[in-house]
Amino acid sequence: MYATLPSPFLPKSIHAFSPNKTSSSLRTSARAASFKSATATESNSAAVALAGSLYEILRVERTASLNEIKTAYRSLAKVYHPDANGSSSDGRDFIEIRNAYATLSDPTARAVYDMSLGVRARRVRNRAYPNRRWETDQCW
Amino acid sequence: MAEPEYTVESKCETTEEEKSSSASSEVVIGIDIGTSQCSVAVWNGSEVELLKNTRNQPLIRFDVPVDNDIPLGEVNYHLSHKHERLSGASILNMKRLIGRVDTDRVVHASNNFPFLVQTLDMGARPFIATLVNNVWKSTTPEEVLALYLAELRIMAESKLKRPIKDVVLCIPVSFSRIQLTRIERACSIAGLHVLRLMPEPAAVALQYAQQQQHMLRDNTGRVSKRIALVFNMGAGYCDVAVADIDGGVTEIKALSGSEIGGEDLLENMMRHLLPSFDKLDIKSMGSLRVAIQEAIHELSLEESVQIDVDLGNGSRLCKEVKREEFEEVNKFIFCESQILIVECMQNAHVNVEDLTDVIVVGGCSCIPKIRNLVENLCEREIYKGMNPLTAAVYGTALEGALTSGIDDPLGDVDLLTSQVTTLGIGIRTNRFEFVPVIPRNTTMPVHKEMIFTTFKDNQTEALIVVYEGESEMEDENHLLGYFKITGIPPALEGVPEINVGMDINASNELSVLARVIIPGSQQPVVPVMELKMPTVDDGHGCCNEVLDRAYGPTLDSMIVRRKNDSI
Numbered sequence: 033m034y035a036t037l038p039s040p041f042l043p044k045s046i047h048a049f050s051p052n053k054t055s056s057s058l059r060t061s062a063r064a065a066s067f068k069s070a071t072a073t074e075s076n077s078a079a080v081a082l083a084g085s086l087y088e089i090l091r092v093e094r095t096a097s098l099n100e101i102k103t104a105y106r107s108l109a110k111v112y113h114p115d116a117n118g119s120s121s122d123g124r125d126f127i128e129i130r131n132a133y134a135t136l137s138d139p140t141a142r143a144v145y146d147m148s149l150g151v152r153a154r155r156v157r158n159r160a161y162p163n164r165r166w167e168t169d170q171c172w
Numbered sequence: 173m174a175e176p177e178y179t180v181e182s183k184c185e186t187t188e189e190e191k192s193s194s195a196s197s198e199v200v201i202g203i204d205i206g207t208s209q210c211s212v213a214v215w216n217g218s219e220v221e222l223l224k225n226t227r228n229q230p231l232i233r234f235d236v237p238v239d240n241d242i243p244l245g246e247v248n249y250h251l252s253h254k255h256e257r258l259s260g261a262s263i264l265n266m267k268r269l270i271g272r273v274d275t276d277r278v279v280h281a282s283n284n285f286p287f288l289v290q291t292l293d294m295g296a297r298p299f300i301a302t303l304v305n306n307v308w309k310s311t312t313p314e315e316v317l318a319l320y321l322a323e324l325r326i327m328a329e330s331k332l333k334r335p336i337k338d339v340v341l342c343i344p345v346s347f348s349r350i351q352l353t354r355i356e357r358a359c360s361i362a363g364l365h366v367l368r369l370m371p372e373p374a375a376v377a378l379q380y381a382q383q384q385q386h387m388l389r390d391n392t393g394r395v396s397k398r399i400a401l402v403f404n405m406g407a408g409y410c411d412v413a414v415a416d417i418d419g420g421v422t423e424i425k426a427l428s429g430s431e432i433g434g435e436d437l438l439e440n441m442m443r444h445l446l447p448s449f450d451k452l453d454i455k456s457m458g459s460l461r462v463a464i465q466e467a468i469h470e471l472s473l474e475e476s477v478q479i480d481v482d483l484g485n486g487s488r489l490c491k492e493v494k495r496e497e498f499e500e501v502n503k504f505i506f507c508e509s510q511i512l513i514v515e516c517m518q519n520a521h522v523n524v525e526d527l528t529d530v531i532v533v534g535g536c537s538c539i540p541k542i543r544n545l546v547e548n549l550c551e552r553e554i555y556k557g558m559n560p561l562t563a564a565v566y567g568t569a570l571e572g573a574l575t576s577g578i579d580d581p582l583g584d585v586d587l588l589t590s591q592v593t594t595l596g597i598g599i600r601t602n603r604f605e606f607v608p609v610i611p612r613n614t615t616m617p618v619h620k621e622m623i624f625t626t627f628k629d630n631q632t633e634a635l636i637v638v639y640e641g642e643s644e645m646e647d648e649n650h651l652l653g654y655f656k657i658t659g660i661p662p663a664l665e666g667v668p669e670i671n672v673g674m675d676i677n678a679s680n681e682l683s684v685l686a687r688v689i690i691p692g693s694q695q696p697v698v699p700v701m702e703l704k705m706p707t708v709d710d711g712h713g714c715c716n717e718v719l720d721r722a723y724g725p726t727l728d729s730m731i732v733r734r735k736n737d738s739i
């Protein structure tokens with residue numbers, strides 16, 4: 033079973049968007065929409081990893097409602113989750129998305145995050161991606 | 173918001189096409205290995221199909237008769253009389269014994285089995301043997317399971333007329349990672365590659381999600397959001413899951429499980445009706461087992477039942493048993509299953525009024541007491557649209573199709589399940605304290621890190637001991653593995669940063685990494701260590717003790733949690 037999925041620690045391009053994924057995503061209009069908005073930031077290199085705020089990771093506005101955040105998370109999960117149909121992701125993108133969702137879907141954590149985002153944007157950026165630090169040192 | 177068009181990079185087109193075409197030719201089967209029976213199912217392109225054995229049974233008993241040296245699987249095999257099956261030359265309940273050490277409560281409770289389970293209480297593998305021509309022949313749960321799985325594979329291959337390699341299995345929530353590796357090993361002996369090991373209630377939730385998606389399509393006015401509680405009690409294990417289903421994504425919110433089940437109900441009844449039952453010889457024990465099992469089944473329909481069983485040597489058990497009596501004898505089991513439900517709802521942060529549906533499945537689901545207690549606790553009727561005995565295997569077949577890239581041109585099955593960890597994983601600090609790094613019910617895949625530090629000045633090595641479990645005391649948890657970091661540069665206590673990272677990928681494989689950093693430098697001072705866990709194998713029960721004896725008193729390699737440094 034170890035052969036099926038690459039180790040998350042192998043240096044590997046993060047957004048391996050494949051034609052396979054495109055066709056599966058375009059099956060329904062809802063998925064197509066989420067896919068398109070996903071590609072909006074995807075065109076930057078290492079989009080998810082280096083995107084600015086948690087809001088950018090989930091591709092929602094700063095003013096997004098809890099429902100919008102949940103919907104955004106679910107549509108992104110359908111593209112980035114390693115189990116998603118036709119996905120070739122190793123799960124790192126999903127972990128980022130999941131972490132962003134965990135903070136933003138919790139009103140208290142979101143309020144704290146929003147505050148820190150205003151005050152010390154740069155430091156928060158570093159703290160918001162602790163996972164990256166590891167891999168930055170390891171792989172890139 | 174402007175949405176730039178996305179263009180496909182042509183260079184990867186061919187390779188991806190190759191990949192998808194090879195994926196579609198692979199068939200993934202789903203197997204539910206129950207404690208008492210098994211089933212196999214497959215996605216046939218439009219629906220899930222249960223595969224039947226040559227006697228046309230979709231549910232296949234999980235007993236393995238042993239004939240001379242060779243255990244015979246019973247996938248197609250038929251014994252003329254069921255008492256024959258319990259004469260000492262047959263193995264059953266392997267799912268309860270696999271991967272357990274001889275100090276385990278469940279292994280100890282196995283003395284009513286019609287074969288030998290010898291325990292020496294030293295944290296090693298129990299000795300399991302069957303009586304063949306008056307000789308005890310040893311075997312192991314993995315061996316029996318592998319043999320059985322191989323038969324299931326052959327059966328599936330002959331039905332589907334193609335070779336089968338990949339499989340999705342469902343497993344009880346309370347299985348440790350040691351047990352999971354044993355299951356995987358049994359599969360690989362049987363020539364099967366495990367694509368996913370799915371908690372049983374999560375598999376049931378997936379079938380539910382598919383049903384709801386179909387209903388939605390027929391009746392578009394309905395709300396798509398669903399929160400379902402799945403209660404699954406079989407012969408060996410009881411599991412609960414809370415699943416949040418929305419927009420085709422089934423998010424498992426929380427899981428809880430315990431090794432209680434029909435076997436415990438049976439043992440309690442045996443002890444109640446014949447307190448000295450463990451003194452019976454194997455054959456009489458087998459007869460008693462069968463008679464009481466049948467009585468319990470009848471008590472689901474009748475208020476009282478007559479038991480009349482010949483125990484050999486002229487003795488006989490002849491008694492009337494009432495349903496209340498059965499419920500009274502097993503009240504602790506019922507109470508424990510209630511606790512599992514409450515615990516699961518708490519961990520999922522849902523209240524009774526949030527639940528859309530309550531699903532009760534598994535072999536014990538027809539026991540009136542079980543149905544009542546779930547209905548009372550959840551304040552609603554039990555969901556009716558599911559076969560309680562095949563729901564789990566149905567879900568595994570669906571998951572198999574989904575993870576391998578389903579052939580679904582109509583978009584009928586637009587589903588995704590996100591799983592959570594069933595047990596917390598952490599490391600030992602301060603001699604015996606357990607610090608969870610990845611808590612239980614964390615969505616997978618996941619990556620977490622935590623920073624630890626040295627306990628003494630000029631400490632040069634650090635022992636990282638990884639456990640799985642829920643207890644705050646490390647000795648109540650399962651040891652998964654250990655390793656030592658050496659060559660830490662001399663520094664004051666608390667200065668070196670020992671960063672422990674844990675990763676669980678979508679296939680539920682765990683890796684543990686450790687690196688040491690001295691503040692002021694970003695580079696690790698010694699090479700990073702990465703291990704796939706579990707690394708301990710047989711005798712993981714006594715390993716803990718040996719480790720304590722060797723490293724406990726010296727404190728030379730102990731680590732402590734660095735305060736306010738968790739990330």
